[in-house]
Amino acid sequence: MYGLGIVKGMAITFRNFVESYLDDIFWWGKGGRYYNDAALQVRQSLKGEGVVTVFYPEEKLSVPERFRFVPFLVTDDPGPGQKWGHDWCTSCGICAKVCPPQCIWIKRGTQPNGRPKPEPEQFFIDIDICMNCGLCAEFCPFDAIKMDHDYELASYDRTTAHIHDKERLSKPISYWREIAPKKAEAEAAARDFAENNKKKKKAKDGEAGDEPRLAEEKVRQLPYRGEYY
Ligand code: SF4
Ligand code: SF4
Structure with a gap:
């Protein structure tokens, strides 16, 4: 029958509309339906009823362990009084070679006797060029570069803020264990x-x-x- 699909669609919309208010009543006194992590988990699950919209940025969905955004460099956890732990990166350059858009630049360190030092003196990633493919992390033989979960990196300053240097890129191994435990x-x-x-x-x-x-x-x-x- 002509128009039956429209009627069915409107019925679903109306049901969600009503369920949103019923859900509001259910969460009343339990922190509310919105801006509440427990309620968000239910709304985003198969048990969710009514409107499922996430009110970003006040509400954020947790990302899965395999989520990947721009890479970071792994260091040891800093000891007492230390700002940084030891770099895991040996500046072998493999990640820079395999990076498809070529957005990694590395300057290898030098020992006092002039020989190459297996640590990067400088390490840059242009996050506007990075396409978050994860190949650098896949190919690194030392587990020294990992894909981050921090996706809130937008800024108006293209020239400096979007080219991450070694200091900005370095994060301790405990951070990696926290975001990707398995x-x-x-x-x-x-x-x-x-x-x-x-x-x-x-x-x-x-x-x-x-x-x-x-x-x-x-x-x-x-x-x-x-x-x-
Ligand atoms: S592949 Fe790993 S160890 Fe080699 S330069 Fe890249 S991050 Fe450093
Ligand atoms: S994630 Fe991909 S594009 Fe980004 S730095 Fe690594 S290899 Fe390059």
Whole structure:
């Protein structure tokens, strides 16, 4: 019948309209339907009823662990009195090479004897060019660059604020564990595994390390990798 679809659509709209008010009453005295994390979780779930609009920026949706925005550089947690922990980046330059839009610039440090130092002296990422692909983080052999969850980076100052320097990019490993606990745990397990295997190979008692293919297989079986890669 002509117009039946319109009637059905209007009925759903009307139902949501009424349910919004009923939900208001339900959350009355429990912090309210809006600007309330507990209520937001219900509104955004399958149990949500009525209007599901998020009132950003007062309300924010939590992002999944695999969410990725511009990268940051991992450092050790700073010790007492320290501003920064030790950089994990060795300035190998792999991330800059694989970056499709070429928005990473690195200047390697120099030791007093003039030899290259395995730490970046400067590290820049132009976040307006970065397309958040995550390839730099995928290719980094030292787990030293990770994709951040901080997406509120807009500003009117294009020339300086959008070119992140080493200081702006550096964040401690505890931050990574906080925003991506499962992945951080799996990476730590893979690093420990690789380290132990290396030690085994070097051991003088003749115990040989696992064959490379076997080692690779074991790393692949670690929880996070099995689940997401
Ligand atoms: S790939 Fe990793 S270690 Fe190499 S320069 Fe990039 S962030 Fe640093
Ligand atoms: S996320 Fe992609 S575009 Fe952005 S810096 Fe990394 S490799 Fe380059």
